[in-house]
Amino acid sequence: MITALVPLVVLVPLIAAALTLVLGRRARPQRIVAALALTTVLAISIVLLIGVDQQGAVVVEAGNWPTPFGIVLVVDRLAALMLVVSSLVLLAVLVFSIGQGLADGDDETPVSIYYPTYLILTTGVMVAFVAGDLFNLYVGFEILLVASYVLITLGGTQARIRAGVTYVIVSLLSSILFLSAIGMIYGALGTVNLAQIADRMSELPIDVQIVLHVMLLVAFGIKAAVFPLSFWLPDSYPSAPAPVTAAFAGLLTKIGVYAIIRAETVIFPTPELNPALMVVALLTMVVGALGAVAQADIKRILSFTLVSHIGYMILGVALGTVAGTAAAIYYIVHHIVVQTTLFLAAGLVEREAGSTSITRIGGLLASAPLVAVLFFIPALSLGGIPPFSGFIGKLGLFEATAEQGDALAYVLIGAGALVSLLTLYALVRVWNLAFWRPAADVDGDESRLLRAVEEAPDSTATLAETRATPRLMTLSTVGMVIVGLSLTVFAGPLYGLADRAAQGLDGSSDYIELVLPGATTGEGE
Amino acid sequence: MTVSLVLVVIMAALIACGVYLLLERSLTRVVLGFLLIGNGVNLLILIMGGPAGFAPIYDENLDPAQYNDPLPQALILTAIVITFAVSAFLLALIYRSWRLANADDLTDDADDVALRDGTVAMPAEEVAFDADDTDFPAEASR
Numbered sequence: 001m002i003t004a005l006v007p008l009v010v011l012v013p014l015i016a017a018a019l020t021l022v023l024g025r026r027a028r029p030q031r032i033v034a035a036l037a038l039t040t041v042l043a044i045s046i047v048l049l050i051g052v053d054q055q056g057a058v059v060v061e062a063g064n065w066p067t068p069f070g071i072v073l074v075v076d077r078l079a080a081l082m083l084v085v086s087s088l089v090l091l092a093v094l095v096f097s098i099g100q101g102l103a104d105g106d107d108e109t110p111v112s113i114y115y116p117t118y119l120i121l122t123t124g125v126m127v128a129f130v131a132g133d134l135f136n137l138y139v140g141f142e143i144l145l146v147a148s149y150v151l152i153t154l155g156g157t158q159a160r161i162r163a164g165v166t167y168v169i170v171s172l173l174s175s176i177l178f179l180s181a182i183g184m185i186y187g188a189l190g191t192v193n194l195a196q197i198a199d200r201m202s203e204l205p206i207d208v209q210i211v212l213h214v215m216l217l218v219a220f221g222i223k224a225a226v227f228p229l230s231f232w233l234p235d236s237y238p239s240a241p242a243p244v245t246a247a248f249a250g251l252l253t254k255i256g257v258y259a260i261i262r263a264e265t266v267i268f269p270t271p272e273l274n275p276a277l278m279v280v281a282l283l284t285m286v287v288g289a290l291g292a293v294a295q296a297d298i299k300r301i302l303s304f305t306l307v308s309h310i311g312y313m314i315l316g317v318a319l320g321t322v323a324g325t326a327a328a329i330y331y332i333v334h335h336i337v338v339q340t341t342l343f344l345a346a347g348l349v350e351r352e353a354g355s356t357s358i359t360r361i362g363g364l365l366a367s368a369p370l371v372a373v374l375f376f377i378p379a380l381s382l383g384g385i386p387p388f389s390g391f392i393g394k395l396g397l398f399e400a401t402a403e404q405g406d407a408l409a410y411v412l413i414g415a416g417a418l419v420s421l422l423t424l425y426a427l428v429r430v431w432n433l434a435f436w437r438p439a440a441d442v443d444g445d446e447s448r449l450l451r452a453v454e455e456a457p458d459s460t461a462t463l464a465e466t467r468a469t470p471r472l473m474t475l476s477t478v479g480m481v482i483v484g485l486s487l488t489v490f491a492g493p494l495y496g497l498a499d500r501a502a503q504g505l506d507g508s509s510d511y512i513e514l515v516l517p518g519a520t521t522g523e524g525e
Numbered sequence: 526m527t528v529s530l531v532l533v534v535i536m537a538a539l540i541a542c543g544v545y546l547l548l549e550r551s552l553t554r555v556v557l558g559f560l561l562i563g564n565g566v567n568l569l570i571l572i573m574g575g576p577a578g579f580a581p582i583y584d585e586n587l588d589p590a591q592y593n594d595p596l597p598q599a600l601i602l603t604a605i606v607i608t609f610a611v612s613a614f615l616l617a618l619i620y621r622s623w624r625l626a627n628a629d630d631l632t633d634d635a636d637d638v639a640l641r642d643g644t645v646a647m648p649a650e651e652v653a654f655d656a657d658d659t660d661f662p663a664e665a666s667r
Contacts, residue, residue: 146610149611149614156625165622166631175607182570182600183573183600184573
């Protein structure tokens with residue numbers, strides 16, 4: 001019964017995308033269809049998660065083609081958990097963007113394409129999570145990337161085109177690398193099915209394995225924004241519309257991390273590259289945090305902290321232990337929720353103050369206390385202050401790292417603690433300047449709104465600016481903050497789930513047995 | 526596995542030229558480079574499918590080993606479609622970029638340039654603090 005639900009997480013947003021495209025310029029039905037579709041996907045994902053957690057993973061053979069030949073969709077605990085979190089975040093961001101009136105009359109955004117593109121992005125995300133073979137994963141990546149190209153250049157202003165060009169070219173490069181890695185793997189092993197690849201990989205000479213491993217890691221590393229492949233991210237994300245940035249920051253890099261987890265646990269469970277990955281994790285954390293400290297724009301600061309916190313997840317994966325993977329999974333869930341919330345809060349700040357540059361805004365605590373609270377709570381969580389979820393995630397990571405017990409592990413724990421301090425410093429700086437500083441202290445204290453009113457009191461642009469922040473925007477941000485807090489409240493069951501998911505990923509044998517029952521190493525088709 | 530040397534040489538040439546073009550700042554060249562690399566990688570997958578053979582349509586007189594491997598061809602078809610869509614989007618992007626900036630070059634990020642030149646004014650942070658005042662300064666000043 002539950003197997004019938006798996007294709008639906010892909011089909012529902014895809015069909016809804018077609019519907020919203022047909023509905024064209026009628027914004028209201030478009031919104032209803034999009035919201036309904038994402039709510040359905042969320043409901044299906046929750047059912048899948050409960051079912052998979054109780055009865056074990058689900059394998060679906062698309063079109064009833066037997067496994068090594070057809071396309072398989074695999075939902076294990078990790079995939080189901082990611083489905084739930086990502087559909088929740090996508091829904092919250094959709095509600096936020098409906099509230100922002102992104103699709104209604106805003107001259108920077110064409111009405112008719114926003115919702116279809118957003119739904120196609122959702123489809124790509126879902127395909128990537130349930131993919132049971134490498135090529136399907138590639139197709140999922142491409143679907144979501146092409147949709148993201150459109151979203152990041154939405155409206156086609158000069159700043160967005162400039163940022164979009166960087167983003168598109170870097171993403172293309174990573175796709176090409178991924179595709180050639182798939183070609184090489186097919187040449188070496190004669191299959192693109194993940195389980196079969198895992199089954200046959202150990203027969204290859206170790207040097208060939210390492211070449212394939214590095215190619216996949218580089219391709220996924222660009223998507224996950226791992227240092228030194230991360231420079232495109234802070235360059236391109238901040239210029240997109242606030243809800244788009246929020247969805248990208250929360251989800252897209254995590255899909256890269258998800259692919260890295262799959263590669264490290266299923267295809268290459270051997271530890272050859274783990275020390276190298278740990279060094280990469282260290283550099284990602286430190287360089288990202290230092291970048292965040294140097295910036296003067298909230299969105300850019302958040303983008304750099306995003307890069308630096310990818311390092312924590314890579315650290316968990318690089319340990320190669322069940323505890324490490326479990327900590328990484330919990331950290332991914334925490335980070336998707338918290339980073340999205342922060343970007344949504346930044347969107348609210350932009351709405352209230354007309355800018356996200358901390359040199360130009362101030363006094364938000366007095367003028368918009370709710371926004372201040374909505375920024376403050378996820379900021380503390382990201383900085384790792386107990387009892388928020390960031391603290392729990394980091395604690396789990398450090399414990400798992402300490403188990404390894406060599407010098408590199410302790411260096412990483414030290415760096416991790418330092419980086420969370422730097423993150424906190426960068427975010428407290430935002431707090432002090434944008435929220436706490438009296439508005440009168442801002443140099444050239446003249447808000448955009450004031451200027452607009454003086455110049456043209458009756459123009460529609462001015463009227464739009466003076467309109468209060470739409471309730472839906474605040475509501476969805478409040479919702480995300482509550483979800484973030486519930487990660488603390490329900491940390492026990494959630495961490496237990498992450499732990500069970502990680503145990504299913506301990507070595508590739510479980511996955512192979514699941515997809516190819518009865519297959520043993522050495523036996524081909 | 527025997528492979529055609531001609532195909533390997535063409536693939537290498539396509540990818541080499543593609544990488545060269547991709548490193549340029551001019552966007553049109555980047556697109557051309559992307560197209561070349563895309564085709565090079567498609568050839569790579571084709572080569573990985575093994576030696577040439579008969580079309581993989583069932584024929585009882587043929588030994589299964591004589592068929593060509595159909596899976597890489599299916600993969601290539603998918604990849605071609607994706608490349609086609611992306612290059613159409615890229616061309617639109619470049620056209621838009623040309624209309625806006627009247628230049629084909631990749632421009633620098635204004636924020637990056639400002640940071641590098643040190644022209645971003647960092648406000649003094651002690652402004653926000655007043656140790657004697659436990660009240661919020663923002664409210665106190667009203």
